[in-house]
Amino acid sequence: MNKKALLIINLGSPASSKVEDVKPYLNQFLMDGEVIDIFYPLRAFLVKGLIVPFRAKKSSEAYKEIFSERGSPLLFHTKDFVEKLGPKVQPNFQCVEYAMRYGEPSIESKIKELHDRGCSDLVVLPMYPQFAKSSTRTVLKEIQRVLGKIKATEMNVRTWVDFFSEDFFIQSFVSVIKEEMESFKPDHLLLSYHGLPESHVKEFAPNSCFRTPHCCSTLNKGNRLCYRAQCFETSRKIHSKLPPIDFTVSFQSRLGRQEWIKPYTDLEIEKILEKGAKRVLVACPAFVADCLETLEEISIRLRDDFKSKGGEDLKLVPSLNSREDWVDSCAQFFKTARFQPLLQTLNKVQ
Structure with a gap:
């Protein structure tokens, strides 16, 4: 062998x-x-x-x-x-x-x-x-x-x-987001990640998780394995390589009654609308291939919700899938x- x-x-x-x-x-x-x-x-x-x-x-x-x-x-x-x-x-x-x-x-x-x-x-x-x-x-x-x-x-x-912070991954998402920004002309970018129960992330950063309002604002040794902190780090790296645009980070797909990591995607959409944004582009950098959470939850349900509340349009950025x-x-x-x-x-x- x-x-x-x-x-x-x-x-x-x-x-x-x-x-x-x-x-x-x-x-x-x-x-x-x-x-x-x-x-x-x-x-x-x-x-x-x-x-x-x-x-x-x-x-x-x-x-x-x-x-x-x-x-x-x-x-x-x-x-x-x-x-x-x-x-x-x-x-x-x-x-x-x-x-x-x-x-x-x-x-x-x-x-x-x-x-x-x-x-x-x-x-x-x-x-x-x-x-x-x-x-x-x-x-x-x-x-x-x-x-x-x-x-x-x-x-x-x-x-x-x-x-989550490797250049080969970050640059690939930057490329596909840029393509959609050029064609869709959004006034806001939403980076939506799959959610987790708060208990799941506290397990890996017990001394820092949710101790302060900005516990995920930097990535360090204490929260290196914190999923939420990694998502924010991914978001910062992606946003830093894009043309200027306002952006929000949120978490989707919550299930059950326990507390999940925040902010919640469906509630952030309302806040984005209140700020005057009408055309929202949504990327989901927790997924490297399109699936139920991107195609149905975001591209269908969230889009319908956004438009029903007065938004002009919401578009999903296709995932990386099998792009060359x-x-x-x-x-x-x-x-x-x-x-x-x-x-x-x-x-x-x-």
Whole structure:
């Protein structure tokens, strides 16, 4: 075994937009203890007894809005990205594949496949720019579980924690935002990130999180793994490279009654309108491929809400997907980056 492989990981998607496919996907996703971090019996009662039975139909309708003849946008954009990436990272990586944390193709099936193909050196890359235990850490733990299950002790597995401030990522988002600014002519830019419960970020910055109103205004050793602080750092770096424009940072997709990180995207839209903005451009730099949270939540629901409240128009900046400049930037970075051993990376985020 001497082949070197690259495995790209993203969140996942149901097999179809039908309720019978959405239910098992939601069950797998929400039963992950890194996503809903409460005692297992209570989590099972909430997810299987309340959330999924009542949420599946609504989620199915949302997926129907974005699924195309190619199926899930997240899946086909990831597939396109990997197909373009493969030739560009040779001879550094002889095998390039993708997997999803939830749904198919699973991390377990792909690692087993690469192991059987003779890949002894594996770089696994969760494609989440900012670190969170419900995204990156759950992927790392799943990799560790799979390696133990298939007894792949000879595989040298390396990975990363995040890439929220790396130039290859920042510049790629700057390029696509600039293109949309030129055509859409916005008077305000909203950078909307996926939200998290406050408890998830406090876990990684217990001495600084929410202690002051401006705890995320700078990134430092104390909040280096704070998701919210990383999002603000990403935003500062992106905004610094754009033509002059007012901008706001916010967080979307909150679920349940507990406090989530603020400000909330749907409420910030009202404040933006109050300031007189009429044409708002929205970019979502927590996602490198368009998905339910960008295409349905922002491009459809938030746009409708904005226009119903008096806004002229709101437009989503397409994600990086499989843009040639994004693929080229990733290929260059992947060939030269120094990734860390899996166990060393896991120890950093425990």
